[in-house]
Structures are given as C-alpha cells and as structure tokens.
Amino acid sequence: MHRMLMNARNILVGSAIAxxxxxxxxxxxxxxxxxxxxxxxxxxxxxxxxxxxxxxxxVVDGADFRDNLLAHTRYIVDATQDIPALFPEGSDFGETDAxxxxxxxxxxxxxLSRENHEAALALHEAVEEGDDAALMxxxxxxxxxxxxxxxDFRRRD
Amino acid sequence: MLKYRSAGRGLRRxxxxxxxLGIAVLFVAPSAADDGASELLRDGEYLLRAGGCVSCHTGRxxxxxxLAGGRAIESPVGTFYGPNITPDPETGIGxxxxxxxxxxxxxxxxxxxxxxxxxxxxxxxxxxRPDDVAALWAYLRTVEPVQRENRPHDLDWFARFRPGLAxxxxxxxxxxxxxxxxxxxxxxxxxxxxxxxxxxxxxxHSPRTRTGGIKPALRYAGARMAGGDVAPNITPDQETGIGxxxxxxxxxxxDLGMDPQGDFAGGPxxxxxxxxxxxxxxxxxxxxxxxxxxxxxxxxxxxxxx
Numbered sequence: 480m481h482r483m484l485m486n487a488r489n490i491l492v493g494s495a496i497a498x499x500x501x502x503x504x505x506x507x508x509x510x511x512x513x514x515x516x517x518x519x520x521x522x523x524x525x526x527x528x529x530x531x532x533x534x535x536x537x538v539v540d541g542a543d544f545r546d547n548l549l550a551h552t553r554y555i556v557d558a559t560q561d562i563p564a565l566f567p568e569g570s571d572f573g574e575t576d577a578x579x580x581x582x583x584x585x586x587x588x589x590x591l592s593r594e595n596h597e598a599a600l601a602l603h604e605a606v607e608e609g610d611d612a613a614l615m616x617x618x619x620x621x622x623x624x625x626x627x628x629x630x631d632f633r634r635r636d
Numbered sequence: 637m638l639k640y641r642s643a644g645r646g647l648r649r650x651x652x653x654x655x656x657l658g659i660a661v662l663f664v665a666p667s668a669a670d671d672g673a674s675e676l677l678r679d680g681e682y683l684l685r686a687g688g689c690v691s692c693h694t695g696r697x698x699x700x701x702x703l704a705g706g707r708a709i710e711s712p713v714g715t716f717y718g719p720n721i722t723p724d725p726e727t728g729i730g731x732x733x734x735x736x737x738x739x740x741x742x743x744x745x746x747x748x749x750x751x752x753x754x755x756x757x758x759x760x761x762x763x764x765r766p767d768d769v770a771a772l773w774a775y776l777r778t779v780e781p782v783q784r785e786n787r788p789h790d791l792d793w794f795a796r797f798r799p800g801l802a803x804x805x806x807x808x809x810x811x812x813x814x815x816x817x818x819x820x821x822x823x824x825x826x827x828x829x830x831x832x833x834x835x836x837x838x839x840x841h842s843p844r845t846r847t848g849g850i851k852p853a854l855r856y857a858g859a860r861m862a863g864g865d866v867a868p869n870i871t872p873d874q875e876t877g878i879g880x881x882x883x884x885x886x887x888x889x890x891d892l893g894m895d896p897q898g899d900f901a902g903g904p905x906x907x908x909x910x911x912x913x914x915x916x917x918x919x920x921x922x923x924x925x926x927x928x929x930x931x932x933x934x935x936x937x938x939x940x941x942x
Contacts, residue, residue: 525897532898539888622892622900626910629902635865 513570520565521575523558530554531621534602538614552603555621559599562592562628576634588632595624673774680775683768685915687761687834691907692718704728704782709755710862712848714791716755724781737773743811744801751801753789754809754848763814763833808849820930827927830920835912840867840904843936856928857936865903866938873933886925887918 530551536542537551566581566588581588598621605613629635684690695706705720723730729737736747744751744758752758764772794800814833816825831837842850843859858869858876869877878886885896890913893901901909913921 524899528898530898531894531900532896535888535892535894535898539892540884619892622894623910625900626893626902626906629900630906631902633902635901635903635905 513567514573516565516567516570517573517575520570523565527555527558530558531625534618538618548606549603552599552606555599556596556603559592559596562595563589578632578634581632584631588628591624591628591631595621595628598624676771676774677778679768680771680773682915683764683772683834684775685912686830686920687764687772688836688908688912689721690911691904692756693721694718694911701780701782701784703776703779704784705786706784711755712844712862713795714789716753716789716791717787719786720782720784721776722779722782722784723777724783727783727785728781729776730781734770734773737776738769741769741772744805744809750798751805753795753801754804757836757839759809760833760836760839762809762812763829765814765833768833804848807847821926823923823926824930826920827923827925830916830924831927835908835924837870841870843938854934854936856931857934858938860938860941861904863904864941867904868938869934869936870928871931871934871936872929873935876935876937877933878928879933881929883922883925883929886928887921890914890916890921890924891918 533544534548534551534555537544537548563585566577568582571577571579571582598617602614602617602621605611605617690703692707692709693703693705694700695704696708700706701722703721704724705718707718709716709718720728722728725731732740732747739745739747740752740756741758742762742764744754744756746752761769814829817828820828838850838855840861841858842855843857845851856870857873859867861867871877872879872881874880881889881896888894889901890909892914893906893909895901900906913924916924
C-alpha cells in the first residue's frame with residue numbers, strides 16, 4: 480500500500496516536472512514528424528536492400544539458404560505494399576535523397592511503385608511454388624523495377 | 637528482340653536479291669550467304685551496347701524511336717542533345733560513308749569537317765579496333781531509319797564557337813590505338829579494351845581539368861557530374877572507392893544494377909546498365925571486373941556539390 484502511494488507520488492511529481500518543462504511526449508521527441516518518417520522509410524529501404532542482397536546470394540550465386548528464401552521475398556512483398564505512403568507531402572527536406580519529382584508526378588511514382596510490388600509478388604509466388612527456373616528472371620524484374628523508380632525519383636549522391 | 641529484327645532484315649534483303657536473280661532455292665542459299673553477314677551484324681549490335689551508344693542516342697521517353705536521338709546530356713558548358721544516328725538520309729546518318737563514320741567516331745570530325753564536342757566520347761572510341769568499327773557501322777546501316785530532326789544543343793555562349801574545339805582537341809585529344817599489355821592476361825586486356833575503347837567509363841568517373849580534360853592522375857577516381865549526381869570512385873581504394881567490392885559484386889552490379897548492400901542504381905548509371913552493360917556477356921562483365929580490381933587504388937573523395 481505504502482509502495483503504491485510512493486509510486487503514485489513519483490508519477491505525480493514526474494508529471495509536474497514534465498509539465499513545467501513543457502515536455503509532453505517521450506523525452507527524445509523533438510516534434511519533427513517528417514524526420515521520423517524519413518528515418519522510417521530509410522530504414523525500410525535498407526531492410527529491403529538487405530533482403531534483396533540476401534535473395535541475390537541465394538538465387539544468383541547459389542548460397543545454401545534456400546529454406547530462408549520465402550522469408551526474404553515475403554518481406555519484399557510486404558514492404559513494397561504501399562511505397563507512396565512512405566513519402567507524405569512535407570517529407571521532402573533534410574537528410575533525404577527523395578527528389579521533388581515524387582510530389583510533382585505522384586501518378587507516375589504510384590505506377591512505378593505498383594509495378595515494383597507486382598514484380599515482388601511474382602517472385603514470391605515462384606518461391607512458394609518451388610518454381611526455381613522462374614527465380615532468376617523474376618528477381619531480375621524486381622531489380623529492374625527498383626532501378627526504374629530510383630532513376631526518376633532518387634538523387635544519386 | 638532487336639537482334640531478331642535485324643537478322644530478319646538481313647535475311648529479307650538477301651532473299652530479295654536472290655529473287656531478283658531468279659534463283660528459286662530460297663531456303664538453302666540465303667542461310668549460307670547470310671552466316672558471315674549476320675555474324676557481323678550481331679557483333680555490331682553487341683558493340684553498340686558495349687559502347688554505351690544507346691544512352692545518348694535514344695530519347696528517354698518510353699516510346700522513343702531507337703537511336704533517333706534527343707536525349708539530354710548535361711555538361712558543365714550546357715545541355716547537349718544526342719543526335720539521330722539512324723540511316724535516315726535527311727535527319728540521320730543515311731548519307732554517310734563508312735569513312736565518314738570512322739572519322740566521326742575516331743577523330744571527332746563531321747563529314748563536313750566540323751569538330752565534334754567531346755560529349756561524344758571519340759576520345760575513347762579512337763582506340764576501337766578497325767574490325768569493330770566496321771561491324772558497328774554495318775549494324776547501324778540496318779537500324780530502322782527514323783526521320784527526326786536533331787535538337788540543337790543548348791550551350792553557354794563561349795562553348796558555341798565550334799572552331800574553339802580545335803584548341804580543346806590540341807590539348808586533350810590524341811588519336812590512339814589500343815595496345816594490349818603482353819604481361820597481363822587476355823581477360824584483363826579484354827576488360828581494359830572494353831573500358832578504354834568502348835564503355836568510356838573514365839569520361840564520367842574522372843575529374844577534369846579547367847579546360848575539360850581528364851586529370852590523368854585521377855583517372856577513374858570519381859567526379860561530380862554536371863547534373864549534380866556523383867560518378868563514384870571506381871578504383872579499388874578501401875575507403876573512397878570500390879575496394880570492398882568483390883569481382884562477383886562488380887559483375888552483378890553491371891548486370892542487375894545491385895550494389896553489395898542490395899541497393900539499386902538509378903540516375904545515369906542506371907541508364908548505362910539498362911541500355912548497355914546488362915547486354916554484355918558474363919565473360920565481358922567479368923573482364924571489366926578483373927580490370928577495375930587491378931587498378932591502382934586512388935584515395936579520392938568526390939567533393940560535395942557547391
């Protein structure tokens with residue numbers, strides 16, 4: 480009982496201090512939603528890259544991890560589900576390689592994103608069905624769709 | 637697809653000639669007569685890809701006519717537009733002779749005697765072997781002629797004075813022959829030839845002097861291109877170059893455009909891969925990888941944009 484009261488007092492004191500300092504969220508928040516969005520999408524793109532390079536090691540170079548392939552291609556499918564959602568208006572500044580063309584030509588961006596997702600789905604299906612002959616060509620088309628989008632919508636620095 | 641189209645054109649042509657001569661045996665004679673010719677055309681088409689010609693001479697729009705020009709090429713002195721190199725007599729190179737082509741490709745001179753801007757990398761093509769030049773010419777004659785006017789270059793005033801190019805050439809251009817290194821392997825020599833006589837990697841991947849020549853000591857050590865993109869250091873320096881890339885990584889990059897992190901090339905290198913190096917044989921991509929991994933590592937960080 481005493482401990483509960485102590486805890487309650489600590490929470491009250493803590494809240495009062497927080498209010499006094501004008502901090503309402505987590506201590507590390509700097510109220511910059513766009514930067515968090517950029518962090519997230521860059522992390523997601525790196526994860527996509529990681530799964531693509533792991534997939535390439537298996538599919539192109541025959542690394543002995545065929546059993547893991549499904550997990551990699553599933554991630555690629557999931558992560559490419561809605562790429563335009565990762566690029567909301569206003570997330571075009573600061574540490575980003577995103578080009579303005581994303582917001583200037585959203586239809587084309589959406590179309591290329593969709594093609595990327597469809598190519599990922601086709602690759603994933605080949606893995607599921609055990610159609611090993613289709614893996615290489617389908618992996619290649621996922622790569623081509625990544626490049627097509629980077630071509631027009633990402634700065635190369 | 638193009639390969640079949642051009643082979644088909646060749647076959648049709650030969651067939652027509654034979655018909656004119658009144659020879660009825662269409663299925664035996666043409667295949668024998670066609671073998672050498674179609675091999676030459678195949679070589680020529682391959683050289684077109686190896687030389688990276690498509691990325692400047694075909695527009696970027698999805699339905700752009702093949703080799704009919706129009707692609708914008710950013711440069712420090714303005715924007716060039718790749719010209720029409722289809723055999724259209726009015727707007728392309730249909731009236732050129734093979735000699736005109738050699739002079740353009742290897743000496744940077746137009747049939748009328750004008751100097752070409754070095755945005756057209758004749759500085760590299762100068763090293764092409766004569767039989768390769770002949771094959772490329774033979775292939776270009778078979779491309780679908782497209783009537784499409786060349787778009788004039790959009791250059792800074794001081795660069796518009798073409799005779800000034802004679803000075804540039806005097807400073808930076810020497811007609812050259814590719815000399816294989818007798819001590820190196822055939823594979824290495826093939827890579828060196830592909831890079832220095834065809835693919836012209838050094839043109840973007842090397843910083844330039846004030847007068848626009850490649851800095852010899854920093855060849856392949858990376859540069860910022862006029863469009864703002866970086867053409868990275870492709871010498872095998874561990875920190876600033878591709879020292880951590882294996883030969884397999886390089887081959888895969890030239891084929892699929894994927895770097896060791898699983899990231900995919902965009903920008904100008906994306907074009908080079910899609911329209912050029914992805915068409916090469918694995919053996920040639922391997923040769924390029926062997927060559928680049930053998931270079932002296934140069935520590936050179938491309939400076940940030942102004």
